[in-house]
Amino acid sequence: MPFDARHEIPDDALLLLFANGDHDAARILTERLLPRVFGHALRMLRDRAEAEDVAQEAMLRLWRQAPNWRQGEAKVTTWLYRVVANLCTDRLRKTRHVALELVPEPLDDAVSAEARLQTKARVDALGGALATLPERQRQAVTLRHIEGLGNPEIAEIMEIGVEAVESLIARGKRSLSAALGSRKEELGYADD
Amino acid sequence: MQMTRMTKDDQMLDDLFGTARDDAGMQPSSDLMARVLGDAHAVQSEAAQSVRDRTPEAGIEADIWRRLLALLGGWTPVAGLALTAAAGVGIGFGVSISLLPDGIETLTGGNAEAYLSDLSTGYTLGLAAEES
Numbered sequence: 001m002p003f004d005a006r007h008e009i010p011d012d013a014l015l016l017l018f019a020n021g022d023h024d025a026a027r028i029l030t031e032r033l034l035p036r037v038f039g040h041a042l043r044m045l046r047d048r049a050e051a052e053d054v055a056q057e058a059m060l061r062l063w064r065q066a067p068n069w070r071q072g073e074a075k076v077t078t079w080l081y082r083v084v085a086n087l088c089t090d091r092l093r094k095t096r097h098v099a100l101e102l103v104p105e106p107l108d109d110a111v112s113a114e115a116r117l118q119t120k121a122r123v124d125a126l127g128g129a130l131a132t133l134p135e136r137q138r139q140a141v142t143l144r145h146i147e148g149l150g151n152p153e154i155a156e157i158m159e160i161g162v163e164a165v166e167s168l169i170a171r172g173k174r175s176l177s178a179a180l181g182s183r184k185e186e187l188g189y190a191d192d
Numbered sequence: 193m194q195m196t197r198m199t200k201d202d203q204m205l206d207d208l209f210g211t212a213r214d215d216a217g218m219q220p221s222s223d224l225m226a227r228v229l230g231d232a233h234a235v236q237s238e239a240a241q242s243v244r245d246r247t248p249e250a251g252i253e254a255d256i257w258r259r260l261l262a263l264l265g266g267w268t269p270v271a272g273l274a275l276t277a278a279a280g281v282g283i284g285f286g287v288s289i290s291l292l293p294d295g296i297e298t299l300t301g302g303n304a305e306a307y308l309s310d311l312s313t314g315y316t317l318g319l320a321a322e323e324s
Binding site (some may be wrong): 019023030035060067125177180 | 200201202203204205207208209211212213215217218219220224225227229231232233235236239240254274319
């Protein structure tokens with residue numbers, strides 16, 4: 001199968017093929033969707049093992065939903081993000097605990113040690129600041145500014161209005177600025 | 193002065209968000225990928241077994257599928273993405289598309305075309321259909 005052609009098949013078409021037993025469709029959907037699902041869960045939960053459980057459960061629910069998927073209704077990613085959000089909420093309410101640092105992963109050897117340290121410091125700083133936000137603000141800010149979704153799609157995922165999304169994001173960013181402003185120099189942002 | 197500080201804070205936040213987006217540590221492990229794919233195949237196997245258990249209905253579904261496709265133009269060659277739409281219509285009516293030639297290859301193969309005649313050697317219609 002031509003590599004470029006795969007990327008032109010929309011998610012819901014792949015889901016149809018998946019529902020009819022196509023293993024290639026299963027692999028493409030996994031490669032395409034799992035990084036987004038896992039990344040979002042990890043940012044919400046700040047715990048790699050918990051995020052893996054949530055991501056695997058969310059994808060399993062998608063596989064089971066495939067035969068009943070109705071074309072032209074929700075986007076597959078919207079549906080998945082909503083499932084992830086609900087699973088994360090359940091976990092957070094049970095544990096009432098948010099880790100402030102993630103388990104470090106091996107980094108690219110080509111990047112200098114200093115750059116790696118600075119990147120890690122910045123990622124940890126943002127992650128720690130996000131962890132202090134109320135859950136809904138954290139979710140809205142993460143979906144908008146890290147997952148790159150538009151406000152209408154976020155509204156659909158969070159089942160609120162677009163204005164409510166904008167308000168959550170604005171408040172979340174104000175809190176982040178307040179939390180990180182004093183660390184500019186430490187994080188390598190010169191204050192000219 | 194206050195406005196300048198706010199703008200610099202926004203710039204810092206934007207840069208931090210970008211760093212977070214590119215963070216390789218947020219990628220799923222190969223183990224997780226394998227587990228998710230394993231779940232996918234298990235669900236597909238269960239579904240295939242369920243279809244085999246419903247054999248009499250599968251024949252009726254195939255006939256409904258042939259009639260639906262005939263309404264879309266009979267024996268006309270169909271481009272790959274249009275066939276996706278046709279598949280969507282079929283699935284929308286709860287019909288199996290196991291008759292599609294080569295599954296995903298039909299949509300992405302070299303000539304990107306499939307002939308509806310691949311799906312049937314003959315059919316009868318209860319509804320009027322255009323002949324091309």
